[in-house]
Amino acid sequence: MTGPGPARRVVIGIGNEYRRDDGFGPAVLVRLAELRPDDPGLAGVDLVASDGEPTRLLDLWTGADLAVIVDAIRDGYDHGGHRYELALDDLTGLPDTPGGSHDVSLGGTVELARALGRLPRRLVVLAVGAREFGFGPGLSPEVAAAVEPVAARVRDLVG
Numbered sequence: 001m002t003g004p005g006p007a008r009r010v011v012i013g014i015g016n017e018y019r020r021d022d023g024f025g026p027a028v029l030v031r032l033a034e035l036r037p038d039d040p041g042l043a044g045v046d047l048v049a050s051d052g053e054p055t056r057l058l059d060l061w062t063g064a065d066l067a068v069i070v071d072a073i074r075d076g077y078d079h080g081g082h083r084y085e086l087a088l089d090d091l092t093g094l095p096d097t098p099g100g101s102h103d104v105s106l107g108g109t110v111e112l113a114r115a116l117g118r119l120p121r122r123l124v125v126l127a128v129g130a131r132e133f134g135f136g137p138g139l140s141p142e143v144a145a146a147v148e149p150v151a152a153r154v155r156d157l158v159g
Contacts, residue, residue: 007065009158010046010120012057014071021080021130021143024072024150025049028126031151041159054109061113064120068157069106070150072143075129081142082129083150088122124157126150 011032013025029047036042048060052071061067075082088110106125113119128146132139139147 008046008063009044009066009068010048010061010064011068011070011154011158012060013047013049014052014069015049016051018135018137020132020134020136020138021072021128021140022133023137023139024128024130024143024147025070027139027144027147028070028151028154031147032154035151035155039155039159041155045158054112057109058113058116058118061120061123062118066122066124066158067120068154069123069125070154071125071127072130072133073127074131074133077129077131079142080128080130080132080140081146083146084125084127084129085153086125086127088119088124126153 011029013027013029015022015025017023017026026049029049032042032045032047036047050056050060057069073084075084110119110123128143128150130140130143132143
């Protein structure tokens with residue numbers, strides 16, 4: 001008799017690498033991909049870039065035991081780089097206004113997933129406060145400095 005298969009884990013990096021700090025999610029994915037060959041904890045983890053569109057997020061995390069979303073957000077501070085971590089319970093009751101830079105309401109997406117029975121077993125959002133969303137590649141120094149610690153936190157969560 002065979003036991004259950006391995007737990008499905010997915011890391012979703014939301015953003016656009018050609019919109020400055022909005023490229024934070026994809027930058028963390030690149031770092032995780034670099035670390036994967038030497039880190040058995042990352043073996044079998046899906047690393048997926050997304051634009052944050054709600055139905056695509058539902059498709060990416062449906063059936064996952066753990067989904068980790070990595071994103072840059074406009075947090076209202078004049079400096080970038082502040083890190084945030086939210087678990088599924090913290091996401092309930094979020095306003096329908098966009099929290100990131102993608103005109104996406106994460107709270108609305110979570111509520112839709114809940115209504116459709118398409119939430120992952122565990123959902124964690126790792127975000128960094130950002131302020132430079134103009135055209136062009138390259139993260140601001142403050143946001144770039146957050147890539148390594150957020151990648152380390154992802155490794156802790158999925159390992």
